[in-house]
Amino acid sequence: MxxxxxxxxxxxxxxxxxxxxxxxxxxxxxxxxxxxxxxxxxxxxxxxxxxxxxxxxxxxxxxxxxxxxxxxxxxxxxxxxxxxxxxxxxxxxxxxxxxxxxxQEEIPFSVAASLHEYLIEQLGECELEKNDEKVAEYIIGNIDENGYLDRSLSAISDDLIFQQNLDISVSKLEEILKIIQDFEPAGIGARNLQECLLLQLTRKEKSDNTELAIKIIADYFEEFSKRHYDKIIRQLDIDETGLKGAIQEITTLNPKPGNNWGDSMSITLSTIIPDFIVETYNGELLLSMNNRNIPDxxxxxxxxxxxxxxxxxxxxxxxxxxxxxxxxxxxxxxxxxxxDAIKQRQDTLQRTMQAIMDMQYDFFLTGDEAQLKPMILKDVAQRTGYDISTISRVSNSKYVQTSFGIYPLKYFFSESMQTDTGEEISSREVKAILKECIEHEDKKKPLTDDRLSEILKEKGYIIARRTVAKYREQMNLPVARLRKEI
Structure with a gap:
């Protein structure tokens, strides 16, 4: 060629x-x-x-x-x-x-031991043989940040053979795991939520409520998780008062015992520092950037x-x-x-936030959620002249401080909906009504999505049941069955 x-x-x-x-x-x-x-x-x-x-x-x-x-x-x-x-x-x-x-002032980072370091420290206080200690360290290494053992013992047994040339039976691993599960915090090393709750309940001071709670979690965990309280009452032959006492014991437990040992960076990242400050002065809004720690x-x-x-x-x-x-x-x-990039960033953020403030002027003035207008990324992009992707970057992980609290910029974006009279409203207004209905419902007979849809129609909002379910999930509200209380 x-x-x-x-x-x-x-x-x-x-x-x-x-x-x-x-x-x-x-x-x-x-x-x-x-x-x-x-x-x-x-x-x-x-x-x-x-x-x-x-x-x-x-x-x-x-x-x-x-x-x-x-x-x-x-x-x-x-x-x-x-x-x-x-x-x-x-x-x-x-x-x-x-x-x-x-x-001028450094944010103090935690120097506390991590969860794994804390468990290894407790392991050092146990009198184990050398091989058993290696196995225990390997098991601890497979415990996730929530405190759960995320691998099966059979899989761990296979890993030990290939990686450390240790032939350890599953029954032996079970014995070593029991030792780790006696460590602090209570519930550590559990393989599922049921085991985690049982480990914590068995450490509690013995009482009628604790004994009943252990029996419910051990024998009726599925019924409890689905809130089939009537079935539990019938099968255990107890009254509502006894069930309430047991449930109160269960609700004091920690479903994620490893969370207290979150790494210092994650803890620091959870701190909210507003990027913008909106203040009211003589009925007018004033926007400023939070640049006090940004040097020239x-x-x-x-x-x-x-x-x-x-x-x-x-x-x-x-x-x-x-x-x-x-x-x-x-x-x-x-x-x-x-x-130059810093200057362009400041200008982009200033113009974008000014556009959001202009479009949601009534909310920033009153703090009334009902005053929020429908607004999407495209609306802000048209006002500022920026691309939609730029508006998306600006609104991501940014916060604004107002006289009524600190809000993420994404809070101000919502879809447009219409009432039965043709009036355009924000989907956030519908969510606020849904939340209010659920908060004031009869917890013994919580409102289903179909019933919530009917209530909205009575108020003039034509919302399908599937849309109600979508909004409820966006607000992290469970279905009616899981909201049921005795």
Whole structure:
């Protein structure tokens, strides 16, 4: 087959480094942005804190890059040439999803032991043979963050044969697991919810309610989980008062005993720091960004002067000097891109939040959920001129502080619905009515989805049963059968 050359013309869409920076930074909430800036300041010596001084190096850059004297040309200083594997800018290599700390005050991270470390520490207090201790450590390693053993003992037995050359029977594993299940917290090492509850109940102080609770969980767990209380009362020959006492004992148990040992990062990430602040003043709304811990950034004057010094000696530049120029140029470009990206992020967030505030003006003024208007991403995109994907990034993981509480931006987005009179309303208003109906229902005879649909129709909202079920699930409300109480 003969070799041949050919030309091909095609269009490709590529993101510039600045665009990539803006996209990544836009997604970050303010607390993660603070950490991202802090990390960039550590990694890039050409980036400094402080107000930006007048930059007179741009003319120099144009002159430096436009001249072709055989040493360094424009091609030498393009992004692709100096972005080798070791010098790729940090924004392309580093995951930016880190937790932030304030500029002057660090967020204290927990240094407490993890769940596995806590269990291993308790294991050290047991007098086990060497092989049994290895097996116990392996079992502990298979306990998930909720405190459950997420693998079967037969599978663990197979793993021990192949990975550690230990032939341990399932019955022996059961004995070692029983030892681990005596550790704190109560319920640890359970293989399912039923076993977890039983482990906790057996540690409780003996009483009539505790004994009855153990019998219910051990022998009537399916009926209990489905809330078939009448069946339990008949089969155990007890009254409602006795059943209530047993259920009260059960509800005090922890279905996820390992949750108290959540890692420090997860705990910190659960802290909500608002990105926007909306205040009312004389009947008007004032919007501000929560930038109190975000420092001003500038390009290092020292690095700019250093690059200018290299340019003044281009004629006698050695290979090492060329590499130095490439390094300095890269760091300066990365610093400028980062500063511009921060500015664009702030402008994008400001305009987007202003559009949301304008569209939901009555809610921000009164705090009345009924004042929320139907609003989707497309509506905000049309007002701001941004793409829908940009609005989605802005609204993701961002919060706004109002006089009535802190809300996620996604809270203000809802579908449009119509009443029987043709009036356009927000689906959130329907959800509020559903929630109110369920909160005030007779818990002995909770309202079914069909009945809730009928109630909404009586109020003028034409909602199908399937839609009622969808809204109920979105509000994390169980079906009528699971809401039943005695």
């Amino acid at each position: 003969a070799l041949k050359q050919s030309l091909q013309l095609k269009q490709q869409q590529k993101l510039s480094p600045l665009q990539m920076q803006v996209i990544k930074l836009t997604e970050l909430p303010v607390i993660e942005l603070e950490e991202r800036i802090k990390q960039e300041l550590e990694d890039n010596p050409a980036l400094e804190e402080g107000l930006e001084a007048t930059d007179d190096t741009s003319d120099f850059d144009d002159e430096y890059n436009s001249e072709d004297d055989g040493n360094i040309s424009q091609e030498d200083l393009t992004l692709g040439d100096y972005m080798n594997e070791e010098e790729i800018p940090d924004y392309q290599l580093r995951d930016s999803n880190r937790q932030a700390s304030g500029k 950034l500038k390009v290092s004057r020292e690095y700019s002067d250093l690059l200018k010094g290299y340019a003044d000696n281009k004629e006698s530049m050695s290979a090492d000097s060329k590499n130095a120029v490439l390094f300095v140029k890269q760091k300066l470009d990365s610093a400028r891109w980062f500063i």
